[in-house]
Amino acid sequence: MPLYSYTHDQESPDCERYPDFEIEQVARDLPLGVCPWCGKPVRRVMGAPAIKKRHFDCELRDKGFTKLVRVDDGIFENKTRRPGEEKYVDRRKPETLPILEKTIRD
Numbered sequence: 264m265p266l267y268s269y270t271h272d273q274e275s276p277d278c279e280r281y282p283d284f285e286i287e288q289v290a291r292d293l294p295l296g297v298c299p300w301c302g303k304p305v306r307r308v309m310g311a312p313a314i315k316k317r318h319f320d321c322e323l324r325d326k327g328f329t330k331l332v333r334v335d336d337g338i339f340e341n342k343t344r345r346p347g348e349e350k351y352v353d354r355r356k357p358e359t360l361p362i363l364e365k366t367i368r369d
């Protein structure tokens with residue numbers, strides 16, 4: 264089931280899910296009008312999962328991972344690009360490969 268993000272429309276500091284929460288809903292479910300935990304008004308937040316994903320890529324990079332996502336035949340987007348690295352990695356062009364010496368130096 265897809266995850267949907269909600270945010271409280273009113274302050275509700277006692278709610279265990281305040282200020283934002285994610286909940287699994289089937290697509291045909293109506294958007295929630297109130298928080299299932301505290302009953303205060305909430306609204307669905309669109310696009311939040313994508314923001315979270317970009318954040319996650321930063322976390323991967325900071326932990327020393329390299330993440331390549333295939334965008335075309337032999338072409339990969341370097342999602343954990345570090346300074347001096349190309350945004351796109353071309354398998355046929357070794358100069359575009361991530362600089363591993365930088366990653367594994369320490």
Ligand SMILES: [Zn+2]
Pocket residue numbers: 271275278279280281298299300301302303
């Ligand atoms: Zn709540």
